[in-house]
Amino acid sequence: MLNLKQVAVAVSAAALLAGCLESSPAMVDVSEVPLVPGDAAIKRLTQVQYENTIEDLVGDDIIVPASIEPDLPSDGLISIGSARTTISPLGVEKYESAAYAIAQQMTVSDAVMKRVVPCEWGGPNDTGCMQEFVESFGRRAWRRPLTEDETASLMAAATSGTTGLGTFAAGVEMAMAAILQSPNFLFRVELGEADPTSAGQNRYTAYEMATRLGYFFTNSTPDDALLDAAESGALLNEAGVRAQAQRLLDSPRARDAVRNFFAEYFELHNLDHLSKDSIVFVHMDKDLGPDAREETLRVVERIVFDNEDYLNLFTTRETYVNRRLASLYGIPAPVTEGFGAVTLPVDGGRRGLLGMASILALQSHPIATSAVLRGRFVRTKLLCGTIPPPPTGVNTGIPEADANARTLRERSKVHQEEPVCANCHALMDPIGLGLENFDSIGRWRTHDNGALIDPSGFIDDYEFMDAWDLGRLMAEHPDSPGCLVKNIYRYATGSVEEFGELEAIEALIENFKISGHRVQPLMVEIAASPGFRKVREIENE
Amino acid sequence: MSKSSLDRRTFLRGLLGGAAVSIALPPLDIFMNGNGTAYAAGSGLPVRFGLFMWGNGILPDRWRPTGAEFDWELSEQLAPLAGVKEHVSVVTGMEVRVPNIEPHHATAAGILSGSPLILEGDHRTFSAASIDQVIANQIGGDSRFKSIEFGVDVDKGSSYNGPDNINPPETSPAALFERIFGGSFRLPGEDAEPDPRIGLRLSVLDAVSGDIARLNKRLGATDRERLDQHLTGIRELEQRIDRLANLKVGEACAVPGEPLPAYPDIDGRPQMAERNRALTDVMVMAIACDQTRVFSNFFSNPVGNTLYRDAPAGHHQLTHDEPGTQPEVHKIVLQIVEEYAYVVDAFSKIEEGDGTLLDNLVLFGTSDVSFGRTHSPKDFPILIAGAGGGRLKKGYYYHSDTEENASDVLLTMANTVITGNGGIPLSEFGNDDGLTQSSLGALEI
Numbered sequence: 006m007l008n009l010k011q012v013a014v015a016v017s018a019a020a021l022l023a024g025c026l027e028s029s030p031a032m033v034d035v036s037e038v039p040l041v042p043g044d045a046a047i048k049r050l051t052q053v054q055y056e057n058t059i060e061d062l063v064g065d066d067i068i069v070p071a072s073i074e075p076d077l078p079s080d081g082l083i084s085i086g087s088a089r090t091t092i093s094p095l096g097v098e099k100y101e102s103a104a105y106a107i108a109q110q111m112t113v114s115d116a117v118m119k120r121v122v123p124c125e126w127g128g129p130n131d132t133g134c135m136q137e138f139v140e141s142f143g144r145r146a147w148r149r150p151l152t153e154d155e156t157a158s159l160m161a162a163a164t165s166g167t168t169g170l171g172t173f174a175a176g177v178e179m180a181m182a183a184i185l186q187s188p189n190f191l192f193r194v195e196l197g198e199a200d201p202t203s204a205g206q207n208r209y210t211a212y213e214m215a216t217r218l219g220y221f222f223t224n225s226t227p228d229d230a231l232l233d234a235a236e237s238g239a240l241l242n243e244a245g246v247r248a249q250a251q252r253l254l255d256s257p258r259a260r261d262a263v264r265n266f267f268a269e270y271f272e273l274h275n276l277d278h279l280s281k282d283s284i285v286f287v288h289m290d291k292d293l294g295p296d297a298r299e300e301t302l303r304v305v306e307r308i309v310f311d312n313e314d315y316l317n318l319f320t321t322r323e324t325y326v327n328r329r330l331a332s333l334y335g336i337p338a339p340v341t342e343g344f345g346a347v348t349l350p351v352d353g354g355r356r357g358l359l360g361m362a363s364i365l366a367l368q369s370h371p372i373a374t375s376a377v378l379r380g381r382f383v384r385t386k387l388l389c390g391t392i393p394p395p396p397t398g399v400n401t402g403i404p405e406a407d408a409n410a411r412t413l414r415e416r417s418k419v420h421q422e423e424p425v426c427a428n429c430h431a432l433m434d435p436i437g438l439g440l441e442n443f444d445s446i447g448r449w450r451t452h453d454n455g456a457l458i459d460p461s462g463f464i465d466d467y468e469f470m471d472a473w474d475l476g477r478l479m480a481e482h483p484d485s486p487g488c489l490v491k492n493i494y495r496y497a498t499g500s501v502e503e504f505g506e507l508e509a510i511e512a513l514i515e516n517f518k519i520s521g522h523r524v525q526p527l528m529v530e531i532a533a534s535p536g537f538r539k540v541r542e543i544e545n546e
Numbered sequence: 547m548s549k550s551s552l553d554r555r556t557f558l559r560g561l562l563g564g565a566a567v568s569i570a571l572p573p574l575d576i577f578m579n580g581n582g583t584a585y586a587a588g589s590g591l592p593v594r595f596g597l598f599m600w601g602n603g604i605l606p607d608r609w610r611p612t613g614a615e616f617d618w619e620l621s622e623q624l625a626p627l628a629g630v631k632e633h634v635s636v637v638t639g640m641e642v643r644v645p646n647i648e649p650h651h652a653t654a655a656g657i658l659s660g661s662p663l664i665l666e667g668d669h670r671t672f673s674a675a676s677i678d679q680v681i682a683n684q685i686g687g688d689s690r691f692k693s694i695e696f697g698v699d700v701d702k703g704s705s706y707n708g709p710d711n712i713n714p715p716e717t718s719p720a721a722l723f724e725r726i727f728g729g730s731f732r733l734p735g736e737d738a739e740p741d742p743r744i745g746l747r748l749s750v751l752d753a754v755s756g757d758i759a760r761l762n763k764r765l766g767a768t769d770r771e772r773l774d775q776h777l778t779g780i781r782e783l784e785q786r787i788d789r790l791a792n793l794k795v796g797e798a799c800a801v802p803g804e805p806l807p808a809y810p811d812i813d814g815r816p817q818m819a820e821r822n823r824a825l826t827d828v829m830v831m832a833i834a835c836d837q838t839r840v841f842s843n844f845f846s847n848p849v850g851n852t853l854y855r856d857a858p859a860g861h862h863q864l865t866h867d868e869p870g871t872q873p874e875v876h877k878i879v880l881q882i883v884e885e886y887a888y889v890v891d892a893f894s895k896i897e898e899g900d901g902t903l904l905d906n907l908v909l910f911g912t913s914d915v916s917f918g919r920t921h922s923p924k925d926f927p928i929l930i931a932g933a934g935g936g937r938l939k940k941g942y943y944y945h946s947d948t949e950e951n952a953s954d955v956l957l958t959m960a961n962t963v964i965t966g967n968g969g970i971p972l973s974e975f976g977n978d979d980g981l982t983q984s985s986l987g988a989l990e991i
Binding site: 044045046047072074075077079080081085089090091092093094095096097098101152154155158159161162165166169170175179182183186187188189191192194196280281282283284286289291370371372373375385391394395397398399400401402403404405501543544545 | 646647648649665667668669671692695701702710711712713714716721725742745746747749750751752753754756757758760761764765766767768769771772773775776778779780782783786810811813814815816851852853858859860863866867868869870872919920921922923
């Protein structure tokens with residue numbers, strides 16, 4: 006096996022070079038790279054997007070019902086699932102209940118109603134003001150101006166309310182309920198149009214770009230400034246997109262959006278129902294999962310918004326814990342209540358993402374650890390490698406611990422020795438076994454069943470000594486930067502890249518490396534790239 | 547509930563504008579199908595379909611009963627069925643024939659849809675509707691809910707309308723109760739305030755339908771299918787609003803007790819039995835009240851790592867890692883079969899017509915694999931409780947010596963339920979290698 010020194014030297018030389026070139030970075034112009042854009046697909050708002058969007062439309066004091074159609078992750082991301090899934094009959098019911106719950110809160114008093122009704126209304130028959138409301142609220146909620154047909158249809162719903170219940174408010178309620186149950190609201194409708202600037206190609210419309218930027222950078226509906234930029238046509242050129250992307254990145258919502266990406270990427274929503282035996286694990290309670298998620302998201306938020314090198318994620322000792330996590334990690338708790346910044350001890354063995362309880366607990370069984378799950382996470386999620394599905398018809402049992410084989414490494418030897426297992430398990434186990442010093446909720450341990458744990462391992466030709474050293478290897482691994490780029494690109498576009506997009510993604514990866522792995526510029530680059538702005542023409546057979 | 551409450555023939559209906567009017571209705575035709583013809587074969591009561599599906603399979607060697615036909619003994623793993631054995635038929639030796647391209651998921655698609663799994667990268671979906679929806683598409687239009695999906699420790703379930711088109715299960719017993727018996731649900735005879743908002747809700751849904759139609763014209767084929775499902779959902783909601791306002795209930799109907807608001811995990815372990823029973827108790831009355839005729843209980847996930855009562859590790863992990871005869875896996879299977887038995891027993895306790903609800907039910911119990919350790923598609927676990935309106939043998943054991951197509955059983959069950967609602971039987975079930983054109987005659991009367 007190779008020693009990594011050569012690679013490490015090469016990597017640091019590249020970093021040095023990037024540093025020298027900072028004043029005039031040799032960035033690739035992604036817009037010059039050939040591209041076959043992806044297919045259009047309507048995207049159902051995710052649960053978080055629904056909540057954020059309602060909050061932005063009507064105010065954060067409005068209670069948004071928690072029970073709506075659940076997200077269905079696909080290809081590892083909720084945002085990709087959102088471009089494939091539909092709305093079930095149960096989902097229709099839940100969206101209806103939610104729409105009325107929101108609309109009724111908004112019409113509970115004149116003061117609240119004035120937030121969304123832009124005019125002074127008279128009696129129930131004030132159709133002029135009603136239409137103003139329908140058009141302005143509809144534009145915000147549907148992220149584009151309404152057509153005449155649409156306005157007429159919503160006015161009919163409003164009129165049924167005003168005549169049926171005899172108040173202007175009832176009309177507002179009914180129109181709002183119709184707007185919030187419409188596919189124009191529940192789905193992000195991004196279909197594209199012929200691009201007059203390049204013959205034979207299609208691009209997203211200005212309003213569709215506003216929507217794409219809004220959800221990418223704020224995980225919410227486009228704000229007024231973004232819709233105005235769409236109206237002005239500014240979002241149809243690269244410079245206009247860059248300007249808005251940068252503006253949104255500086256807004257508070259961008260932090261939520263970045264956290265949301267990483268939560269999806271690392272599947273941290275599963276921490277809400279972490280199943281661990283609390284008799285075996287004294288630290289286990291229902292808050293451990295959410296607390297562990299918060300730690301991870303605080304670290305990624307800092308790395309992204311303090312413009313740190315993304316690869317610090319694998320080696321950082323600067324993290325955030327509350328008392329529960331401090332106790333789990335065996336370190337002093339922060340002096341303040343709740344979460345506080347701490348520096349992990351240099352000799353503690355724990356650092357970076359792969360030392361966090363979130364990942365360690367999620368990629369474990371309820372009681373036992375799993376070298377397979379942990380190794381697979383590193384291989385597929387962090388390095389974007391693929392592992393074929395396990396074969397069928399194979400005896401998968403591994404021996405229980407006994408005097409001859411006490412540690413997981415010894416017990417799962419069969420994974421390396423049996424040819425039918427070894428091909429795939431060699432891609433996972435040697436990585437996951439390196440994390441055996443952390444038990445199934447992420448607590449440090451040196452022994453397993455009384456035997457000393459050997460935490461050494463390797464990723465392909467690169468060796469590491471223990472979990473600490475694995476962090477170093479992940480930061481140096483040539484596939485780490487590209488895998489993040491691919492995942493953000495997939496998240497932003499809501500689809501897995503196709504062959505025609507690969508060259509453009511390579512260019513984005515190149516630029517990411519040149520930038521010293523800064524995530525904010527990467528997000529702007531992705532938004533400005535043709536892969537985000539262009540779309541294949543819809544085939545309407 | 548006394549039968550006399552069914553004599554009420556006037557229903558208040560909220561109309562546009564809030565005016566309430568009384569409408570005299572013809573004699574109640576609860577158990578007539580959509581064409582007004584009574585349900586054929588014997589009781590005149592409709593036949594219902596239920597699915598009970600758990601993850602990670604069984605231990606085939608300890609699952610297979612001994613004996614044959616009506617003379618058989620429960621196996622070790624089926625022991626919890628002792629109290630309901632006379633109602634449960636067991637089928638072993640059948641093979642799920644779809645390509646086993648991904649453990650658990652491929653055979654789950656096979657046993658529920660008779661059709662291959664679609665697997666592209668990390669994206670997987672059934673390629674065809676699952677049996678509950680195949681049946682619901684034929685008979686579901688006659689009741690308030692076309693079908694109802696719920697689950698105990700489950701995420702997305704496996705009720706498919708088609709590719710990437712799933713009916714996610716309700717997991718909260720309280721929410722399931724509220725959905726079926728909450729809101730303005732009133733038994734006939736109880737005071738009901740006319741709800742002036744009903745007409746308004748329908749007007750709003752008209753606007754939504756219009757939006758869908760306008761948008762549909764601009765979409766490609768895949769998106770159009772997705773939006774068609776949305777429209778189907780809107781249509782069904784309109785129907786449910788109307789049917790709730792003009793409620794008809796089955797003769798054995800009573801509103802069940804309200805479940806607890808939550809059933810939290812205890813020591814990190816989900817309360818599988820308590821949750822299953824709370825959900826089942828609601829569901830039994832949903833059937834008795836004829837609010838639906840098709841339900842699915844997704845008890846646990848394929849590949850699910852549920853921490854069962856007393857188990858030393860997660861379920862899925864144990865099925866693979868536990869060496870030898872897998873005593874811990876065995877104990878988990880017993881817990882699961884005990885919950886299937888609870889469902890059977892619950893339906894057997896409600897009288898309907900000259901018998902019980904179970905007489906008019908087909909309750910399909912199965913898993914996503916046969917032997918969990920090897921992901922086997924052979925010797926698949928199949929349980930069928932209920933007499934299917936007198937169409938199916940009860941308490942019967944059939945073992946296939948020739949590894950017959952498991953889809954044969956699907957066709958048998960589907961046609962039992964469909965004909966039990968006056969429908970036209972299907973000529974085939976499944977696709978490709980899973981396709982069958984013959985039902986499993988041994989089960990049929």
